[in-house]
Amino acid sequence: MSDAEFAVCYRAEMPALVRHVMNQGAGEQEAVDAAQAAFAQAYQAWGTIQHPHAWLRTVATREYLRSASRGREVLADAGTLDGAVPGQVIGKIEFAGEEQAVLEALAGLPRRQREAMAWHFDGFSPAETAERLGTDPAAVRQSLARARRNLARRLGTTGKDTG
Amino acid sequence: MNGTRERGREGTVARASAAELDGLLYRAQAGILAKITSAVDLRAGLAAITAGFTAGFAVDERAAGSPADVEGQT
Numbered sequence: 001m002s003d004a005e006f007a008v009c010y011r012a013e014m015p016a017l018v019r020h021v022m023n024q025g026a027g028e029q030e031a032v033d034a035a036q037a038a039f040a041q042a043y044q045a046w047g048t049i050q051h052p053h054a055w056l057r058t059v060a061t062r063e064y065l066r067s068a069s070r071g072r073e074v075l076a077d078a079g080t081l082d083g084a085v086p087g088q089v090i091g092k093i094e095f096a097g098e099e100q101a102v103l104e105a106l107a108g109l110p111r112r113q114r115e116a117m118a119w120h121f122d123g124f125s126p127a128e129t130a131e132r133l134g135t136d137p138a139a140v141r142q143s144l145a146r147a148r149r150n151l152a153r154r155l156g157t158t159g160k161d162t163g
Numbered sequence: 164m165n166g167t168r169e170r171g172r173e174g175t176v177a178r179a180s181a182a183e184l185d186g187l188l189y190r191a192q193a194g195i196l197a198k199i200t201s202a203v204d205l206r207a208g209l210a211a212i213t214a215g216f217t218a219g220f221a222v223d224e225r226a227a228g229s230p231a232d233v234e235g236q237t
Contacts, residue, residue, distance in 0.1 A: 015200040102191035
């Protein structure tokens with residue numbers, strides 16, 4: 001695939017990729033850094049990637065988890081890290097009440113539940129998510145059900161899960 | 164009969180609550196995406212990648228597993 005196709009993919013996917021990482025508990029700058037690092041790796045391997053939509057999410061999540069384990073103070077100096085690419089956030093993003101509440105509720109979920117919800121929000125079925133996460137669809141469905149119950153409780157909706 | 168009616172009511176309440184939760188989650192997700200879209204400088208981000216802010220990735224990829232490994236996982 002060409003540079004032009006990469007550019008189209010970048011413009012179309014970058015915001016959703018940032019959201020995907022934020023849905024897994026990252027702050028906006030962490031998420032932008034992880035997404036940017038994933039795209040930088042994708043650029044080098046562009047001709048070999050068959051499913052960029054899923055590939056980018058897998059790599060961006062891995063980048064976030066790696067940088068989170070290194071510590072936030074290291075991430076703040078990401079421009080000097082080996083392999084890291086500076087992020088491109090303009091200022092602080094101000095999220096509204098519901099948006100902030102949902103991000104905080106997601107951040108409070110166990111990791112598997114956060115992952116399942118993040119892929120679900122991006123339109124992946126339980127079977128597709130299971131394939132990406134190396135688990136089985138029943139486990140993903142169970143994580144989604146538990147996540148929904150937890151989110152309902154945390155967000156103050158009375159929801160019982162229906163499926 | 165009362166038990167059946169009660170279960171029916173619980174089912175209705177559960178569906179309403181699930182719809183309420185979905186509404187909240189998807190409204191929030193749409194809002195989050197819109198704000199990220201307006202806050203991230205896509206042109207600068209793309210330029211940074213294509214201009215070569217990628218030095219060091221060869222080393223980094225080996226440490227983390229190659230893109231081919233990731234593709235294999237997916």
